[in-house]
Amino acid sequence: MSSTHKITIIALFMILLGLGLTLYKNIVLGFPLLPGIREDVWTIESKINLKPLHEGPVQIALTLPEEDAGWVSLDDHFASSGFNFSVTEQNGHRRAHWTRETMERATTLFYKKQVYRMRDRALTDRVVPNVELPILTTTNEEVMEKVVESLKTKSTTPAEFSTLLFDSINLPQPDPDMSFLLSSYGGVHLDVVMDVLAYANIPAQLIKGIFLEDGRRRQRISSLVEIVAGDRWLIFDPTTGAEGLPDNFFVWQHGSTSILDVIGGRNSSIEFALVKNTLPLKSILFMEGHLEEQPLLDFSIYALPVEQQGIFKGLLLIPVGALIIVLLRILVGLKTSGTFMPILIALAFIQTSLLVGLGIFLTVVGFGLWIRYYLSYLNLLLVARITAVVIVVILLMAGLSIISYKLGFHQALTITFFPTIILAWTIERMSLLWEEEGAHEVLVQGGGSLLAAILVYLTMSMSMVEHLTFNFPELMISLLGIVLLLGKYTGYRLFELYRFRAFGHTE
Structure with missing residues (x-):
């Protein structure tokens, strides 16, 4: 049997295997093939x-999250790690x-909870808290009284x-009185707010909680x-003054009591990892209760800690981008500067947005080429030359971040997601290509890389692609089979057909 036949059989087996596992999860486990047809389910993992x-x-x-805070709880899990564990309930x-x-x-102790938001986000009635006047020094009380009186003269209602x-x-x-209060409170705005409100009766x-951001860690x-x-x-949001409960705010508890209390330990901290899924509720419940019963068929990554789930949510998009690059290189014949560099650039575009990312990429590469052109006159060794370009690229990124922050363009602050070493090596490759082949070839490969990065970005940013790759990672097996088939292609590329189109005309 020839190698072509072997590859074809293996590839077809992988394609069918991936599709079969996907259909199993869809039909038997109830995983939806389309995103957004169920409630968004958030997995919140706290790490102590x-x-x-x-x-x-x-x-x-x-302190565990309150059950009446605008969210419906599906299930929660605890990791005891050799500790005796219990859950108590008092006054709800x-x-x-x-x-x-x-x-x-x-x-490290773990607590994981799965919730989805109620359609009606109104919180249930709460007990009106008692007003307790803050204990202040004589000077602070005098300044506090001035601040309260000043605010009362300008307002008629508590709102x-x-x-x-x-x-x-x-x-x-802030004005001098408010500045004095802030300095006496050590700059803690929240303590000043609560004491001013209490002094004003x-x-x-x-309301303590978490701002839900998909894939967020720590x-x-x-x-x-x-x-x-x-x-x-x-x-109110004390940092902005905005009124209303934000849509992405998960309420953990009401009141100022501590969420975490530790006796007999030091340097204790609590942080959270977040992942959003679009699975139907029955699938979540089935998966939580029966995952261990289907170890060979259910390749879901939901059993992983949430922090790792967030990482895989991005990693599972990379094979899709790689497939786009394979199609462009093998079937279309597009030239790029580096084989898979466009994927890294596309990942950066996802963080910065397309237009901002393009501007940053063109600025950094353009300035880097100019610096590289100057360094070529110094006759530096290859390692030293690339290191110099890396340093210049990092300094340029830092400068762009500072300028964009001052101008209010906060999207550009995610410039650190650009692969610095890859950019520096790209600049070096383009410089050598310029010297050997000329500016035309640099434009061809540079333009091809940008075009490929844009196509990869548009594909990976589709909600359908993100949904399928995360909920059906077994589709990666099918993608591998497709790549193996493409690897045996030896026919003409589209660019070659266009290049030799004249040979197809007969007189």
Whole structure:
């Protein structure tokens, strides 16, 4: 049997295997083939890190999310890691407790929760918090009284008072009284806000939660401020003064009580990893309860920690981009500067947006070529020359980030996602190509690389592609089969057919 026949059989087997597993997950497990036909389900994984303080018992208590905060809970899981574990409930509030007689080394505990948002996001009624006047020094109390009186003269309702308070405290240069309060509170805006509201006899409390961002790792707890204005509850973002509960804010708890308490440990911290899925609820429940029963057929990555899920959500897009490059190189005959460099550029475009990414790429490469042209007169060795270009590229990226931040173009701050070493090597390759083949060949390969990167970006940024690659990673087996088939193609490329089109004409 020839190698072509062997490759064909293997490739067809891989294609059918990938498609078969995909159909199994769709028909039997209920995984949707189309995105957005079910509720968005968020997987929130909290990671508690701590180190031993001394020999003796260790106690960790974690406040669990409230059940009536605009979200529906599907399931939650705990990782005890050798600890005794229990969940207690008091006055409608649940807390997870880990205890251990002794802990000899640093430990990480996990708590994972799956939720989806209610269509009606209105929070249930809460108990109006008691107003407790803050304990202040004589000087601070005098300044606090001035601030409150100043705000009251400009407002008639608690809502207006709160809005003016957030506006005044978030100014680049607050007035002298507010600046004094901020300095006396160590610059902690939230503490100043809560004490000013209490001094003004306005009932207020904190809403602690997480801003949900797909694929985000090491997310921290954020706080909103909720005030009582007559018979209404008003929510404000203390950092911006914006009113209302953000759509992407997951409420963890109301009140100022701590979320994490640790006894017998040190350097404790809690951080969160987030992933959004579009699976139907019955699929989530089935997967959580029966994943271990289908180890050979269910190749889902949902069993991984959420932090790794977020990483794979991006990695699984790379084979799709690689397939686009294979099609462009083998069937179309497009020339690029480097085989898979356009994929890295496309990944950067996903972070920066297409137009901003193109501007950054052209600026960095253009300036880098000019620097490389100058360095060629210094007769540097190859390693030193490329290192110099890398340093220049990094300095240029830093400069562009600072300028864009000052101008308010925050999208350009994601410039660090550009593969610096690849850009530097691309500049070096283009410079050598310019010297050997001329400017025309540089434009051809550079333009081909940009065209390929744009096509890869447009493909990988499609919601359908992202949905299929993450929920059906077994499709990568089918992609591998297609690549193997393309690897045996020896026919004409489209550019070659166009180049030799004159030979097809007969007189």
